[in-house]
Amino acid sequence: MPRKTGILFLLLLSSLRLLAQTTFVNGVVTDAKTNAPLEDVAIFFPGTNVGTTTDVNGRYTIKIDGSPSMVRFTYTGYKTITRKIEPGEQSVSVQMTEESRTLKEVVVKPGKQPKYRNKNNPAVELIREVIAHKDDNRAAAYDYLAYQEYEKLQFSLSNSPEKLRKNILLRKYKFMSTSLDTTTLEGKAILPLFMQENLSQVYYRRKPEKTKREIIAEKRVSFDPTFIDNNGLSTYMKHVYQTIDIYDGNITIVTNQFLSPIADLSPTFYKFYIIDTTMLNGFPLIQLAFHPRNKADFLFQGSLFVTLDGHYSVQKVDMTINKQVNVNWVKTLHIQQEFEQNPDKRYHLSKSKLSADFGITKSGDGGLYGERTISYRNYEVPEQLDDSFFKGEALVHRTTADNKDDRFWEQNRHDTLSSSEKLVYSNIDSLQSTRSFRRVLNITTLLLAGYSKVGPYFEVGPVNTFYSFNPVEGFRGRLGGRTTPTLSKNIYFETYAAYGFKDEKWKYYVGGVYSFTNRSIYEFPTNKISANFQRDTKIPGQELQFIQEDNIFLSFKRGVNDKWLYNDIYNIDYLHEYNNHFSYKVAYKNWKQQSAGGLHYINDATGKPVESLTTSEFSLELRWAPHEEFYQGKLYRIPLPNRYPVFTVRGIVGVKGFLNGEYNYQNLSANIYKRVYLSQLGFSDIVLEGGYVFGKVPFPLLDIHRANQSYSYQLQSYNLMNFLEFVSDHYASIQIDQCFNGFFLNKMPLIKRLKFREYISAKVLTGGLRDENTPNKKDDRLYDMPTDANGNLSTYSLQKQPYVEGSVGLGNILKFFRVDVVRRFTYLNNPNVSATGVRVRFKFDF
Template structure:
């Protein structure tokens, strides 16, 4: 079955489970928020423990003294506890959402002397602020305190990742279907996450040897042992899940300027520019330690930005090293689906007196709602031991890939793990490996997985064959009218060596059948979707196509793309005979050798007319092609029969050469087509990120306009990232061109500072696209005979153009994260506005899930 990207899968799983739990949660949830202050000074109090009475459900106040606590069960009271203050109790309304502010009274032995100072509240300033001076010293000493200050480093790393369904109510837990499976549940005991019960569903462990070199800069990871829960591969690909979680839960290096967490870049509290974005406060000095440790609290200047809040601990010995850190995010942060996030870092001194990371723990709780309903909790703990500094490392250590896996890494027995784990693991956590097999056999769990997979992946599994995708079963256009389609493909349950795919479609207006058949042979006996690919594929397709429209990961007969603007009656009937060989290497370089025989027939308002005013019914070409692709450090969400690249900061290079061969199997033209592109995401810290694509192409040879570069246009109402959204189909053709596409997401940087918009957690997006190109005289029908005339509209007005001296340009400003899934852009076309049937402005929408 086609696997769906993990974020869509878990959003769907949340939705289904929320429906199951909604009657209980809505009827019984107790949600309380408020502020805790000192009863004497009226100052807000951070780190106060807040618990529902007689439960282990608790939280802590943030640096501003605010708290938020919830329970899926009715609760009647709260207790507040902080060192130096008398414990306070408050009665609350059960099964209600309410606000309760509290004043804590200092304990008697702390009330010997109270000094109350009146006057205006002092405005926070960086100037003459000892906390800011301290953090500047920490920043200045970063290079000498981080692990990369050594010439070589070797150490062992143990990683444990645990995921659970959270906030499960007692009533749901005791439902009839779970009556015999109570052992699956664990009691939730966290000061960050509300709720009563956890249902652990996933665990993975790994043990690695790590090696670093400063000059030259190299790194090597050797995975010695690894294990993980194995899900039913019909719904979830286990390797793809591990890759996706590894991307979301990357290593936490506080010494970096930016820390990547759940696919977002957060500014580190000790980044070079941190004082401009954070407020810092000295909150304690631990004098009973040597060296003395200063507790430094920090909070965002703007609570909606991608920033942390919490505490770091710094040595007061002139070295200003980090000895520990505990931080999370503000509840107002512009971050989707995250109910809570907590990071704890522990450092230990080595023989040289420097501090190196000994343990890192990242805990997150996800959910559709902020407090109510079922959630999803992820916890990653990494332990570092057996450090060796400046020891000679032979060059052979760094040979091969930067990450390698020992052949028997996945075969280690329980005794090995018991002896070699660098950290403890509870008995309940170990039970997860066996418990998941039981969970997957629950009829209710199977039904939930089937529903989620069908809704978000669009395929219905029938064992060795699956039917879909469902969003292509029905569509319509001006030429075919109502179009019905049915098809599917084989799964690895039939064969891991052979794969087949097919569909049949029928248009009720043109009364024509369309179909597709393909057969693929895996040369390396792996799934053809598994990295690295190595396969050969033969296929035949008879179907329609809009000239110049190329969609990524979306079928052209997708129902939602049936709705188009303007005149869109141009279509091609195509017969494609293809033979392709694909070879990928471990370093993410790949090449594709291909042969294609293409016969195309114009339809609708599209005509092929030569210079003798004769209509040409069919154009046939035969092509050989070579495509090269290099994507260093690329990762995929990789399913059994589905693979999607995970966008990261590394560039992707593409090069394609195509040769048209006249006389080969009916080919009518000789030509050479060269295309190259570079895609790169640039992370700009608090200013968000930019996706940039630079592309260019050149066609050598004399060819009619259907064989030129028909620039990607979009006449649908969906915003397409790689198309020109206000360009008409077949409006521009070129035999040489260069283009740039910039799409920038500010991640709410400006909206977060506007009070009314801040609560909506909207995000600003801007884009700019420019295309420069043209036609040489030999390919311009107005200047050269024996070429097809460029298409016209029915009224005789010109329809297709060559670009002039000015590039085609369009841009957009948009609002993203509407309801956490919708982006709407106002698009403006800057030039070539005198062409018929064009619009200067347009509104386009795009569905996108983001954290």
């Protein structure tokens, strides 16, 4: 009998739950002849509705609260196997043999199996009904909704039991062995290191759409904030393990988008099969299996249970991803969702579980296992919730949320914790109190964040700035540090000193921050005032994101890099962030700049050198990043892109005569960043920007466009533009960076094994100079445009045409690197420019 792929029989309708104890069964199912693992074999306890299926490796894990006596294995084309089991934990592996039948006549016909088609396929017709009824079945179909939500987030070390028991954490800290769990992952043990629980009351309104969440209770493993940002860690893990909604067209998993099996376009990308019919509460269900047409695409495989009561609701989901999908680090990934029926006969999500096992290689034993479980109770459909109820913050913490005792959690958590989960809180607290482990954390922080603690109140760093070099300073040594939250959560100081052995000049920085929130200055939302003074060098037009300018890796530059500045900068600013991710910053900056290296400030009318230029300016910056998430590092915040845009508007006013300010001017600029997800075609990062300078000013006070002469690929800089090559008093730009996530390469034989990802980018900048800001040898308020060593003009305006560059690249090389070939299309006759270049970017990607 021909073999059908897909999910098979979860047949039995009634359940008799024996509450004596929990029974765990795991194992591997293989073909008796070939020993090949069998995928999608149905395993269940007879007499119950508890079942599961094998994964791509033939492995399975099934558990039940009770003491069943048998476990059964069924698979189309193979003989059904039933094995006796005992209460408790055990391993049952089986080899299945193909089912043979005696035939009266055998007819052999040449030719291929019938080709899969959507047309006249009842499985596809059924899934189209599910798609057509999506809007009626999702939670957002209700005008108002209220429910209680319980969330459990766990992160653990994973390995074979033998290897994990040899781990230094278990060998050196014996008490950690009490947290070892050998039941969750088939053939592996896990050691929980992080766990967080939240109990919330959630309210939803459809028009206008608004959700309000009240945190009733919260509990988590808390690390020393000197080493780890606990809020940032939680945010990052939730970003990786995002909430799953099967009714969404695209589902984000570990930062990549997968097409839902019930998306509008799912029949184009999936194959569907009807596997079985069964009954639930007197209503028929159909079990559908689904598989990707192309196993390398960002798609799922698994099974859906669909109701046939006229609503075509999803009652259960069980799915995973294929090993050929271009996702880094993920060995296995499993999604399970269950739905319960409302009084109006529709189904609501009652439980969702996302689990993933990560590792450096997919074949190795060692890795990290993460699991996020969300359950929902007490669904209510109010007739109306007062509009005033939704005003204010969308997320509210009860003042007692962090103070709930163990008894409260035992009575209110939706799931029972395993023995290893119960111990993780106390064990991690004990681990952090040991001196040797704190030394390990200190070394790890030094390697990853660049800082090392010197006593409890001060840390030295960042290490990657201790040594660098450039044409003006030659060899540059630097030493600095900052205070820690242990000294004060409200007050923070930072300083450094640097010396250039070529220019024989000292540079230094000293600054302080005061937080009005009685929390760390890094903890969102911040409300702080900062003041600092800096005497140092700078490259005009170099604007780096998340990197120190004197980073050793940026010392290597292409082309001529001799236009520098010496700066004395006094700065004071006030920043206020709100929970809705709107913020404003008010600042004052007094800036004295002197040209250095091959850069010279020359008075346009007299031809005499200008010793220095001083500006005195006030600024206001408004920023709104709805639903923004980020991980807070030691030096900066790392944004976690989502589908929402980020708006930034900045206004600067220069005041002549105030604290030696030499010019009156105004500078207005705006920036919009948006990540656009394109489902199977990946995503685009789009940046729109524009600016206008009001007033008559010399070129150092114009908009100096962001250039890049390093060999790294910088997303919002022009990678083949020279420093100080273009200036404008009005400009507009668009930058598009498209990642196809391997959509094309994954379909090419052999090449798809490399799991590269394709990139295409385009950057267009247009602008110009008004006559009043164009040097004409008559105005002593302007400076001559810079020239190179041969006297040729090296700084230009964009009057003739836009500056245009583009690139094509391969990403995910060795899972860390992106390499782009960049092409410059305009202004190729400017001196010392390159038409083509190769740039490299280091990026950690899933």
